[in-house]
Amino acid sequence: MNLKGIKVTWLGHATFRIETPGGKTVIIDPIGKKHDPATVGIFELCTWLEKKGVKQINPMNKGGSLTLGDIKITMVHADHSCGILDGDQIIYGGEAVGYVIEFDNAVKIYHAGDTNVFGDMKIIHDLYAPDISMLPIGDRFTMSPREAAYACRLLRTNTVIPMHFGTFPLLTGTPGQLQKLAPDVDVVELKPGVTVS
Amino acid sequence: MNLKGIKVTWLGHATFRIETPGGKTVIIDPIGKKHDPATVGIFELCTWLEKKGVKQINPMNKGGSLTLGDIKITMVHADHSCGILDGDQIIYGGEAVGYVIEFDNAVKIYHAGDTNVFGDMKIIHDLYAPDISMLPIGDRFTMSPREAAYACRLLRTNTVIPMHFGTFPLLTGTPGQLQKLAPDVDVVELKPGVTVS
C-alpha cells in the first residue's frame, strides 16, 4: 500500500482519520463535532446535523463533487438504509452513500460506507479508479467477505482496507476470509488507533 | 418445480407460507403477529415493529445474512420505496428489500419483494443462484411482465412464482403474459390458499 505521504488511522468500525501531506485532516464517518469542522453529507443528513448545531455543513448528493481546499470529494451510491435514530424516533437521513476522496498527492481512496455489493461499483472504477477501497465485511448489517470479494472484482481494486467488522459479536466477517476469497487483492488489516503511512 | 419436501402456500399478494421438511414455518411479508414469531427485517422496519409490540426482532441490512435454526436468510436489494403508513403519517421504513432463503434441504428461494427489475439481480444469481424466484408482475406499483421477463434473464432462473398481481384492478399483469415473454422459464401460477409441494 503506497500512500505517498498520507497517514491513515482506523478509529474503529467505519471511522477513519486521514492526514494529508498538505496538513489537512479528514475524518470519515466522524463521531463528534469538536473543532467546528467542514462537514460533508447528503442533503437530509446535513439538514439534521445543522439542527443539532453543526455549523459548516456542505450538503451534496450522489454523483456530485465538491472541493475543500485541495481535497476533491465525490459522493457515490451505497446499498443500505439510512435512518437516523434520534431519541426514539427514526428520522429519514437521505440515502446511504460512499465517497471517493482525491487527496492533494493524487491518491484516491474509496470509502464504501455501510453497503452491500452493487454493480455500479464498476462505474466507480471506470470513472474514478480509486487506489484504495475501504469496504465493509462484517456481515449481518453490511456485506460479508463473500460479497466483498465480488466487490473487489467490480472495483478492480488492488488494495482493500476492511472495516465494519468485529465491533460487536454479530459482525462475524474477518479480513482473513476476504483475503482467501480475493487472493489477488492486497487486504490490509489495520489495527484500531494505529497509524499507517 | 422440485421443492424437495418444502410446502409453499401463496396467501395472496406478496405473502407466502413456506413449511420446511424440518418442521419450520416461514411467512414472507407477514400479516400478523400471532405466535410471537422470530421476525426479520431491515433495521428501521424492525425498530417500528418493536414499538408496535413485536418482540423477537432480528434487524439486519442489505448484503447481510443470518441463520434462524437451520434456515439461512440473506437480505438483498429491491428497487421500490419503503414508506409505512402509520395512521395518517408516512414513516420511513428503511429501504425496500428482497430475501434469498436457503432451507434445510438446500433449496434456495428468492422473494424479490415489491420491486422493479434491477441489474444487480445478476449478482443475486452469481452469488446465491436461487432455485425458485418469486417475482412481482402486477404493474403500476411494481414491475410488469415485461420487466419481469428481463429479470428472468438476469437471474437465469428456471422457475418463477408470480406475485403481487390481481389483488385489485390496477394490478393488471398476469402470469400468462410473463410466460409468453419468458418461454424458457417455468412460470408456476399458484392459487391463493392452495399448498404446493
Add this chain to the structure above:
Amino acid sequence: MNLKGIKVTWLGHATFRIETPGGKTVIIDPIGKKHDPATVGIFELCTWLEKKGVKQINPMNKGGSLTLGDIKITMVHADHSCGILDGDQIIYGGEAVGYVIEFDNAVKIYHAGDTNVFGDMKIIHDLYAPDISMLPIGDRFTMSPREAAYACRLLRTNTVIPMHFGTFPLLTGTPGQLQKLAPDVDVVELKPGVTVS
C-alpha cells in the same frame, strides 16, 4: 431533434412543459397546483401532496406504468435522496425517480430526475429505448457532465437535453462540457421559456 409535433419548453432547473400534438400538456417536476392537474408520483410523495390539497393523485412505484389519455408513463429508478422540506421538517418522500413518457405520436422522452449515473440506465435503453433523454449535469447535487457522458453510453441515446445546471452558482456543469465528453450525442441546450418543436 425530431419531435414529430411535440413542443418542449424548459421552465428552468428540472421543469419542462411538453405539449402534445393531441392537445395535452405535461409538466414534469411541476411548481404549482393550478388547474387541478392529474398528478403522477411515487406513493409517499402522492400521499404528502394529497394532504397539501392536490386532488387528482395517481400514485405508482418503480417499474410500473400507467396511461393518462393517450400518454403512457413508466416510473424508473433514480440515484438520489428524496426528502421533502416541509416547514423545518424533513419528510420521507419515497425514492427519487425518473420517468419514461411515451406520447401519442410514439416519441419517447426519458426525464432522469435528479440523479447520478447508474448502470440500470442500460435497462431503460433495452426496455424502452427513449428517443430523447433529459439528464442533469449541474454537479454537486446531481451528476456532472463526466457522469452524464457515461450515462449517454448506457442509454445509447442520440439526443440529450441537459437540465439541473446554472440555476445557482454551485451547479457548475455546462452543456458544452457534456458535448465535448460525448461528441457522438446531439446535446440540445434549451433556453428557459423558449419553446422548441
